[in-house]
Amino acid sequence: MTLTEASFWTKRLGVILGVLVGIFSIVAIIITSVSTPPPPPEYLTANYACTERKEEFLASKLVIPSLEVNSNSEGLFEIQTETGKVNTLSNLKIINVHKYKEKLQQLDNQIKAKTIASALGFDPDAIYRKGTTDYIWTDSTNSRSLDIDASTLNFVMTTNASYIREVAKKSTLPTENEAIAIAKNGIQKLRILGSDFNYHEPKNITTHLIDINPDGSYSEAASLAEAELIKVDLHKTKPMVSIKDNITNSSVIINTLNSKIGQAQEEEIIINDQRIKVYNYSTFVTYQNPSSSNISIYVGPKDPGSKQFENIYQINFTYWPIEVESCGTYELVSPTYALEKVQSGGGSLMYLNEKNGDEIRDYQPKTVNKYIIYDIALAYYEPIQQPNFLQPIYIISGEAVFANDTRGDFHIFYPAINYDIVQDKIKLPDAPTEKNSGGMLGL
Secondary structure: OOHHHOOHHHHOHHHHHHHHHHHHHHHHHHHHOOOOOOOOHHHOOOOOOOOOOHHHHHOOOOOOOOOOOOOOOOOEEEEOOOOOOOHHHOOOOEEEEEEEOOOOOOOOHHHHHHHHHHHOOOOOOOOEEEOOOEEEEEEOOOOEEEEEEOOOOOEEEEEOHHHHHHHHHHOOOOOHHHHHHHHHHHHHHHOOOOOOOOOOOHHHEEEEEEEEOOOOOEEEOOOHHHOOEEEEEEOOEEEEEEEEOOEOOHHHHHHHHHHHHOOOEEEEEEEOOEEEEEEEEEEEEEEOOOOOOOEEEEEOOOOOOOOOOOOEEEEEEOOOOEOOOOOEEEEEOOHHHHHHHHHOOOOEEEEEEEOOOOOOOOOOOOOEEEEEEEEEEEEEEEOOOOOOEEEEEEEEEEEEEEOOOOEEEEEEEEEOEOHHHOOOOOOOOOOOEOOOOOEEOOO
């Protein structure tokens, strides 16, 4: 994927589909193979362990907002997958669910907010409080403003559009690779992301070229020469299946999975003062706007009026930290079921655009005669508002036929957990472990 091709969510869902097909093969591989030992118990039977009582979890059922289409849309569906059906992707029955750490307002949040403001180049003492909800700063020298949520410390920093355009007339825009490096370095300097957010993988970063319109709104630029900003989005992945190296025959399971679907992402966690290596088979996290993310950095030409972050003009930062290990496993509805629900009017339309259309301008309702489904993939969905759990969704994707017979792309989301069979927490037997695996702390 080239940088200018931008978001894998809108133009490269084949990558995600590949991950999906591979992950769907996991259970078939490790259950049906005689020579391969079974996976941990939680991937044979869901443990529903994120809450003690099922009602607590069901209170957090995914409710995903949907884009509107014009009232004269026919909205017919046609399936054109390779096989004409999706039941061949039904092997994966159980998946990780992850718990978010609760973000509560701390007594020292104002001090932390001032630290963020200072790092971004604002006078930390020039703070304005908007009631009890926001801390606000402005800087007239470079037309910037900063609004930090007093409870969560999520924030938005913006720069006046006319000021950016004036700087762009006199200075050169960085390349997309340079913009990515600037964005990553800026986020690192702020020290506001936890270890659960890995944005160092190239596939977890996308870019869009931005043109600033006369009215100050943004649209997508056709080339770097026509752009005034580069929008850098930081994405993340989360494990659908995790195998610890201290379970019996873990190396056989891991080697089998690696040979069939590619290398796992490795990490170390600490359990009972012991370092355990975990092999994660992950998928992407998507957002309310699938062509964007919850962390966007807008990079532009060097601003002589700024003493810090001279190339960064806007940051939209929404971050919900996640616990290191998944909180439990839950059973999925089948892809076939999700497709049936979408075809009968369920699901949420999250992306609809003309071929090679502008992905930056605000969405405008369209008239859709037909949705031609090509792919169905599995991902996690993170909303704008703070959730309790990171839950999986199916992404149904393909081609939209508009009223004038032009075509575009669409993505429809459907919750993947089978909420109808969620149970109270189940205590499953622990996976048998090998002695003396891992390493003791301090050794």
